[in-house]
Amino acid sequence: MKIWRILLAVVGIGIGTYGISQLLTQVPRQTLVLVALWLIGALIIHDGLLSPAVVGVGAALRRYVPDRGRRYLQFGLIMAAMVTVIAVPMIYRARTQPPAKALLLQDFGINFTVLLAAIGGGTLIAYAIRVARDRSVPGRPPPNQAHE
Amino acid sequence: MGQTLTPLEPIGLLAVREPSKGPQGVPVNRTAEEANVIAAASAPDWTLTIMGPKPYALSLAEIEEMAVHGARFPISCVEGWSANADWRGLRLLEIVERAGGTAGSQIRVRSLEPAGFFNKSVIFGPQLSQALLATHLNGERLSVDHGYPLRLIAPNRAGAFNTKWLATIEFIS
Numbered sequence: 001m002k003i004w005r006i007l008l009a010v011v012g013i014g015i016g017t018y019g020i021s022q023l024l025t026q027v028p029r030q031t032l033v034l035v036a037l038w039l040i041g042a043l044i045i046h047d048g049l050l051s052p053a054v055v056g057v058g059a060a061l062r063r064y065v066p067d068r069g070r071r072y073l074q075f076g077l078i079m080a081a082m083v084t085v086i087a088v089p090m091i092y093r094a095r096t097q098p099p100a101k102a103l104l105l106q107d108f109g110i111n112f113t114v115l116l117a118a119i120g121g122g123t124l125i126a127y128a129i130r131v132a133r134d135r136s137v138p139g140r141p142p143p144n145q146a147h148e
Numbered sequence: 149m150g151q152t153l154t155p156l157e158p159i160g161l162l163a164v165r166e167p168s169k170g171p172q173g174v175p176v177n178r179t180a181e182e183a184n185v186i187a188a189a190s191a192p193d194w195t196l197t198i199m200g201p202k203p204y205a206l207s208l209a210e211i212e213e214m215a216v217h218g219a220r221f222p223i224s225c226v227e228g229w230s231a232n233a234d235w236r237g238l239r240l241l242e243i244v245e246r247a248g249g250t251a252g253s254q255i256r257v258r259s260l261e262p263a264g265f266f267n268k269s270v271i272f273g274p275q276l277s278q279a280l281l282a283t284h285l286n287g288e289r290l291s292v293d294h295g296y297p298l299r300l301i302a303p304n305r306a307g308a309f310n311t312k313w314l315a316t317i318e319f320i321s
């Protein structure tokens with residue numbers, strides 16, 4: 001096993017070194033500065049904003065949302081966040097291209113709202129089914145009545 | 149979604165491109181304005197020059213008269229979309245043969261576009277045998293964004309090599 005690890009490390013470091021050397025020799029200085037800015041920006045947004053927000057929301061859910069509903073809410077929030085990341089640049093860039101290209105012609109604001117509504121509705125329906133099932137299974141009372 | 153698997157287009161709520169919304173039902177990647185060809189392409193005295201062993205030229209009126217061959221070819225763009233369309237025009241091979249070429253010739257077509265990587269392309273072999281010099285797209289005269297007065301269209305070829313706004317046809321061999 002150890003020999004494989006060493007082999008993988010050597011190959012990985014080799015490919016990485018090749019990539020960096022290509023970057024330094026093939027890309028103009030000005031572009032490299034932009035690449036560096038982009039990487040630093042990505043780091044700040046990811047570690048400074050996104051990660052704390054996700055951890056914070058996760059902690060809040062654990063604290064304030066009952067067990068049974070939490071996973072449905074988590075699912076809905078994750079889906080909504082992914083759709084948001086895709087939709088926001090589209091909303092921002094809509095109708096900026098020559099019409100002949102058939103590019104960015106949709107009303108992305110409305111479509112984004114429709115998708116969020118579908119995610120919200122789907123999550124609610126899934127949760128309602130879960131609640132109904134819990135009620136109909138004999139000997140398994142719903143959690144909110146179990147401790148009465 | 150819907151850019152390559154076109155039946156899915158109506159549900160692509162966040163799709164960047166909607167192929168059916170392009171002019172004449174086909175999107176355009178490079179507009180006539182971007183290519184800087186609007187004046188040259190709309191000139192009534194435009195001619196197609198064929199520079200072969202027996203060179204000749206065709207006027208706009210002659211081209212229109214000869215445009216009787218139809219074919220259904222897709223445009224498959226490397227930018228991630230494709231669209232099928234009905235094309236009508238002249239058979240490139242007939243034009244080449246009249247200039248002294250054969251199905252084995254290697255042909256370069258040049259655009260009116262003054263600069264850029266895609267203002268020319270090379271065609272030979274089975275593509276040459278099937279290629280049209282198109283005047284019509286989906287039953288209508290080509291719009292200037294689609295290559296008016298004349299464009300190349302052939303199957304199994306990257307979209308960008310279906311050269312638009314043709315000006316000359318040359319023999320490489």
